[in-house]
Amino acid sequence: MFVSRPELPASTVALATAIRPTAPASSRLLPVVEPLSSLLPDGALRRGGTVVVTGSPGWGATSLGLALLTAASTAGHWCAAVGLDDPGVVAMAELGVDLRRVVFVPRPRGAWAAATAELFEGVDVVLARPPARVAHTAARRLLARARDRAAVLVVLAEHRDDWPVPSEITLEVTEAAWHANGRLVSRRAVVRAVGRGITGRPRYVSLWLPGAEGAIAVAC
Amino acid sequence: MVRLMVLWCPTLSREGSRGEEPRRFAEVLDAAVELAPFARPVRLGVLAIPSKGPSRFFGGEAVFAEHLQGVVGPLLGGAGRVCVGAAEGLFAAVLAARAAVLVAPGATGSFLAPWSIATLRDPDLAAACQRLGLHTLGRFAGLEEARVLERFGLDAVRRHRVARGVDGELPGLRDYAALRRLDAVRHRDEPSEVQRGFFGERGGADVRAAAAVQRLEQRLGHGAVTVARLGGGRTPDDRAALVPWGSADAAIEGRDHVAPWPGRLPSPSPASIPSRPLAVALLDEHGHRVTVGSTGLLSSVPDRLEFEAGRPRVVAAHCGPWPMAERWWGVSRRRAHLQVLCDDGLAVLLRAERSRWWLSGIYD
Numbered sequence: 001m002f003v004s005r006p007e008l009p010a011s012t013v014a015l016a017t018a019i020r021p022t023a024p025a026s027s028r029l030l031p032v033v034e035p036l037s038s039l040l041p042d043g044a045l046r047r048g049g050t051v052v053v054t055g056s057p058g059w060g061a062t063s064l065g066l067a068l069l070t071a072a073s074t075a076g077h078w079c080a081a082v083g084l085d086d087p088g089v090v091a092m093a094e095l096g097v098d099l100r101r102v103v104f105v106p107r108p109r110g111a112w113a114a115a116t117a118e119l120f121e122g123v124d125v126v127l128a129r130p131p132a133r134v135a136h137t138a139a140r141r142l143l144a145r146a147r148d149r150a151a152v153l154v155v156l157a158e159h160r161d162d163w164p165v166p167s168e169i170t171l172e173v174t175e176a177a178w179h180a181n182g183r184l185v186s187r188r189a190v191v192r193a194v195g196r197g198i199t200g201r202p203r204y205v206s207l208w209l210p211g212a213e214g215a216i217a218v219a220c
Numbered sequence: 221m222v223r224l225m226v227l228w229c230p231t232l233s234r235e236g237s238r239g240e241e242p243r244r245f246a247e248v249l250d251a252a253v254e255l256a257p258f259a260r261p262v263r264l265g266v267l268a269i270p271s272k273g274p275s276r277f278f279g280g281e282a283v284f285a286e287h288l289q290g291v292v293g294p295l296l297g298g299a300g301r302v303c304v305g306a307a308e309g310l311f312a313a314v315l316a317a318r319a320a321v322l323v324a325p326g327a328t329g330s331f332l333a334p335w336s337i338a339t340l341r342d343p344d345l346a347a348a349c350q351r352l353g354l355h356t357l358g359r360f361a362g363l364e365e366a367r368v369l370e371r372f373g374l375d376a377v378r379r380h381r382v383a384r385g386v387d388g389e390l391p392g393l394r395d396y397a398a399l400r401r402l403d404a405v406r407h408r409d410e411p412s413e414v415q416r417g418f419f420g421e422r423g424g425a426d427v428r429a430a431a432a433v434q435r436l437e438q439r440l441g442h443g444a445v446t447v448a449r450l451g452g453g454r455t456p457d458d459r460a461a462l463v464p465w466g467s468a469d470a471a472i473e474g475r476d477h478v479a480p481w482p483g484r485l486p487s488p489s490p491a492s493i494p495s496r497p498l499a500v501a502l503l504d505e506h507g508h509r510v511t512v513g514s515t516g517l518l519s520s521v522p523d524r525l526e527f528e529a530g531r532p533r534v535v536a537a538h539c540g541p542w543p544m545a546e547r548w549w550g551v552s553r554r555r556a557h558l559q560v561l562c563d564d565g566l567a568v569l570l571r572a573e574r575s576r577w578w579l580s581g582i583y584d
Contacts, residue, residue, distance in 0.1 A: 058566030062491040062584035078429040088581060089448040089460030090489040103433055104446045104462055106495070115436055122432030124425075176565045183486050183539045184559050184567055184583065214488040 031071040039193040048147040055173030073098040077124040094214025120149040129156040168197040225271035225306040226317040233265030263395035309388020333358025490581025498579040501526040516543035533562040
């Protein structure tokens with residue numbers, strides 16, 4: 001059980017991806033990691049949109065929400081996590097999130113909506129966990145603000161109907177099972193994508209959430 | 221109380237019409253920091269240095285004081301005068317600098333005694349004491365503390381302790397507004413460079429993000445916005461720290477998190493780490509508490525996991541325990557970690573410490 005994983009660029013290719021120029025702010029889409037792209041309509045997060053992430057407690061909704069920040073943060077976009085007073089920082093690093101681009105507001109003291117709205121001014125992706133069911137007017141106001149500032153709101157909701165307005169995309173973890181071999185190795189999770197943004201039938205993707213080394217991967 | 225050496229530049233103590241004093245005092249401060257890294261400003265024209273280390277290095281307090289005067293003097297030009305004094309506690313040291321004496325160790329009380337009561341910076345207290353015939357700090361210090369509390373109140377008790385030489389921090393001695401201005405002059409008020417962009421440049425996005433965070437801090441208070449830093453350690457909660465945005469601690473990143481840590485808990489790590497300790501109960505099928513013995517083995521097979529609130533969960537499987545005995549040479553810490561998988565799919569990381577089980581993380 002001697003684990004050593006120096007987080008240095010493995011190759012020149014990895015180094016080149018790490019130091020490539022940051023994406024222009026005018027671009028309409030924010031990247032997501034490859035395993036998640038088949039869940040989203042454009043294969044990426046659309047600026048001004050909302051993604052609701054939900055699932056039974058312990059099934060991986062938090063990991064899924066954090067994984068949505070991965071590619072955006074490594075591409076140089078600023079991200080924020082509002083209302084997560086217990087972020088698993090090491091898990092974020094293992095998912096591949098660039099922690100230098102993430103700010104946390106762990107305890108917004110009842111002002112999570114105001115804090116989120118304030119962050120839209122300068123941050124591209126805001127991951128928010130509302131303390132309870134969100135009021136209809138507050139949700140509408142946040143949506144308008146996100147659209148106005150061309151930012152993305154990712155809501156971590158305990159129940160599907162905690163977010164009162166019909167969302168563009170709802171990602172729901174519908175199944176989860178751990179694989180253990182002397183230790184917890186990986187979790188196979190099935191994620192369903194529904195919402196206004198998705199035409200036709202709901203999409204299902206089976207993921208390793210997280211996989212063996214803590215990263216996210218497609219399970220076949 | 222810490223023995224302090226205070227350097228006082230009378231010409232720089234008050235800001236003149238041209239306003240160049242803060243800048244020139246910043247130069248003095250930088251020169252002093254070169255000699256003694258723990259030199260800190262107290263107010264405009266006054267800086268304090270814990271004298272123990274530099275005195276030993278330079279070979280005596282008097283030699284160090286001379287050295288300090290020799291370095292700072294030329295910075296002030298012809299008209300400038302530099303006074304150096306040393307004593308126990310900040311208040312006494314500032315007075316010693318005014319008198320330009322190095323008070324012998326242990327003689328601070330007798331040094332303070334002849335000074336006027338007005339040095340305590342409380343006009344009302346001074347006037348009352350003068351009328352009572354207590355003209356000096358020594359006479360005031362001779363009063364009983366209980367009588368001072370009775371007659372003058374709690375604030376006077378603090379000043380009484382200063383007059384007796386028990387406490388060195390007189391309220392109002394440090395001028396925080398001037399210190400902030402000094403920081404601005406010395407460019408110490410900018411966020412640390414860890415938050416800068418690639419190659420130390422700040423792109424437009426970084427500037428906008430910093431502005432948004434600053435507005436949010438004004439609304440929620442300092443420390444409400446944090447950034448995460450990875451450090452060395454074996455467990456997820458040891459390895460990660462949330463530090464306030466822009467704090468100097470933000471620079472710990474990259475120090476030793478790439479170093480090997482034998483016995484580090486395997487990845488994946490829990491996506492949710494409780495911010496405060498949460499006790500849980502781990503029971504076997506007979507309802508007895510499961511413990512970790514001195515050999516590092518579980519006393520029995522866990523069957524139920526009970527949280528403080530909510531229904532008990534049935535344990536489907538467990539991995540571990542992994543005992544850890546750290547820092548046996550100092551502040552010893554013994555604990556064991558156990559991964560528990562419940563039948564509803566919830567996986568948690570538990571920690572046995574001080575003969576209880578604690579929730580260390582949730583694999584959410």
